[in-house]
Amino acid sequence: MLTLNSAVAFSKYPNRTSSSSTSSTRTPLHFKSHSFNPFQSHPLRSSPTSTSQILSTTTKPTSFIKFHEHPFGFSPKPTSPIPKAASEEPPQQARSTQSSNPQSLQLAVVFGLWYFHNIVFNIYNKKVLNIFPFPWLLASFQLFVGSLCMLFLWTFKIQNCPKITKPFVVALLGPALFHTIGHISACVSFSKVAVSFTHVIKSSEPVFSVVFSSLLGDTYPLQVWLSILPIMLGCSLAAITEVSFNMQGLWGALISNVGFVLRNIYSKRSLQSFKEVNGLNLYGWISILSLLYLFPVAVFVEGSQWVGGYYKAIETVGNPITFYIWVMCSGVFYHLYNQASYQALDNISPLTFSVGNTMKRVVVIVSTVLVFRNPVRPLNALGSGIAILGTFLYSQVASSKGGNKDGGEKKS
Numbered sequence: 001m002l003t004l005n006s007a008v009a010f011s012k013y014p015n016r017t018s019s020s021s022t023s024s025t026r027t028p029l030h031f032k033s034h035s036f037n038p039f040q041s042h043p044l045r046s047s048p049t050s051t052s053q054i055l056s057t058t059t060k061p062t063s064f065i066k067f068h069e070h071p072f073g074f075s076p077k078p079t080s081p082i083p084k085a086a087s088e089e090p091p092q093q094a095r096s097t098q099s100s101n102p103q104s105l106q107l108a109v110v111f112g113l114w115y116f117h118n119i120v121f122n123i124y125n126k127k128v129l130n131i132f133p134f135p136w137l138l139a140s141f142q143l144f145v146g147s148l149c150m151l152f153l154w155t156f157k158i159q160n161c162p163k164i165t166k167p168f169v170v171a172l173l174g175p176a177l178f179h180t181i182g183h184i185s186a187c188v189s190f191s192k193v194a195v196s197f198t199h200v201i202k203s204s205e206p207v208f209s210v211v212f213s214s215l216l217g218d219t220y221p222l223q224v225w226l227s228i229l230p231i232m233l234g235c236s237l238a239a240i241t242e243v244s245f246n247m248q249g250l251w252g253a254l255i256s257n258v259g260f261v262l263r264n265i266y267s268k269r270s271l272q273s274f275k276e277v278n279g280l281n282l283y284g285w286i287s288i289l290s291l292l293y294l295f296p297v298a299v300f301v302e303g304s305q306w307v308g309g310y311y312k313a314i315e316t317v318g319n320p321i322t323f324y325i326w327v328m329c330s331g332v333f334y335h336l337y338n339q340a341s342y343q344a345l346d347n348i349s350p351l352t353f354s355v356g357n358t359m360k361r362v363v364v365i366v367s368t369v370l371v372f373r374n375p376v377r378p379l380n381a382l383g384s385g386i387a388i389l390g391t392f393l394y395s396q397v398a399s400s401k402g403g404n405k406d407g408g409e410k411k412s
Contacts, residue, residue: 103347110344115360117337119367122195124329125187126372131323132313135187136298137306138330143183143291145331146338150284162277162285169289171274172282175267176289182259184294189252194244195368196376199361200384201253204235206394208261216265220398227394234387241380279342287335354395362388 128138153159162168189198207228210220239250271282317323345353365384369376 107344107347110340110347111356114337114340114344114356115363117333117340118360119364121330121333121337122190122364122368123371124326124333126190126195126368128323128326128330129187129191131316132309132327133191134302134306134309135191136184136294136302138327139184139187140291140295140298141327142187142331142334143287143294145328146287146335147284147291149332149335149339150281150287154284159280159284162281164285168274168277169285171270172285172289174270175263176286177293178259178263178266179286180259180290180293182256182263183290185252185256185259187252189249189256191249192246192252193242193249194372194374196365196374196384197238197242197244198249198253199365200238200387201235201250202257203358203361203387203391204231204254205257205261206391206398207231208257209264212258212261212265223397224394227390227397230386230390230393232390234383234385234390237383238380238387239383241377241383243375243377243380279345280339283338283342350399354399355392358388358392358395361391
């Protein structure tokens with residue numbers, strides 16, 4: 001900073017340097033008799049006059065630096081009158097420190113929004129399903145809201161829209177199908193059991209990832225296989241001791257894991273030539289295709305019950321506006337938490353994202369237990385903790401050993 005500010009000072013006050021040099025050249029006549037200087041006789045020695053010039057030109061702008069370096073008129077760091085060697089390292093370090101602070105703050109905001117949006121989505125999603133138990137329609141509505149949000153971002157150039165080609169759409173058909181299976185299965189599970197239980201079962205996704213990837217030819221070290229054992233043990237213990245246990249809820253969570261794992265594996269294989277499309281745009285087009293997949297099936301499965309279920313839900317909640325707000329919040333925050341997760345993944349490493357995703361499940365489980373006051377047995381809490389700990393160990397081992405082959409950190 002001293003070198004940089006000194007250069008600025010010289011550029012603004014060039015007369016100071018020139019005056020010193022002029023005074024040294026225009027010496028009075030009676031000093032010429034002393035022009036011989038023993039220090040100038042050796043080529044490697046510098047003259048006292050040049051040294052004094054350097055000191056004078058360095059120390060003169062010190063008051064300027066001290067005044068202008070800080071907007072309040074003082075410098076946060078003491079300045080030294082001794083000239084420093086010209087080096088770019090101190091300014092680079094200062095710039096990197098200044099740039100890292102806003103980046104860390106931005107990352108903290110993205111993580112906070114990711115957690116907050118996920119908690120709000122799970123709460124309102126469960127509120128709606130408690131009084132309107134039609135997960136196929138609700139899941140279709142959430143995909144519809146996500147599609148509208150992405151179209152809004154693309155239309156107003158907030159998010160750059162990727163170039164759509166026929167090969168790109170064909171490559172998305174498989175991932176969108178598996179995404180649809182994963183989303184509707186999770187929504188069915190939420191409608192049958194407690195939110196906390198669904199998330200505990202969904203924490204076993206690494207088990208399915210390792211198994212399916214191995215069947216497709218990928219290899220994993222022994223540490224990865226050992227790390228999934230606590231996940232299996234914890235999920236089994238949680239399922240046995242779950243108060244709200246329901247077989248449809250269990251199978252819904254397990255099928256959701258299968259769907260999302262196959263989506264991740266298939267995306268890696270089919271989208272290799274479309275790496276220029278970022279995660280958020282990829283999620284947007286997958287949501288649009290998933291809506292086209294899901295809604296016709298939803299009409300076939302439960303469409304005849306929607307009208308009667310709607311009037312019953314209005315009667316239960318008492319105020320139609322309240323019901324509309326709950327449904328809208330479930331759709332909006334479903335999109336927002338997915339958007340925040342992709343933004344977080346764009347700014348951090350996959351390992352950090354995986355750890356953050358594990359901690360997100362903990363926060364969601366605790367929050368929903370407190371909101372809905374679900375009874376939790378000690379063994380159930382122990383099993384949930386073991387399963388989540390196993391997920392954390394898997395993320396650590398898989399990243400360090402290179403065992404995470406499926407690119408599955410982008411969880412939906």
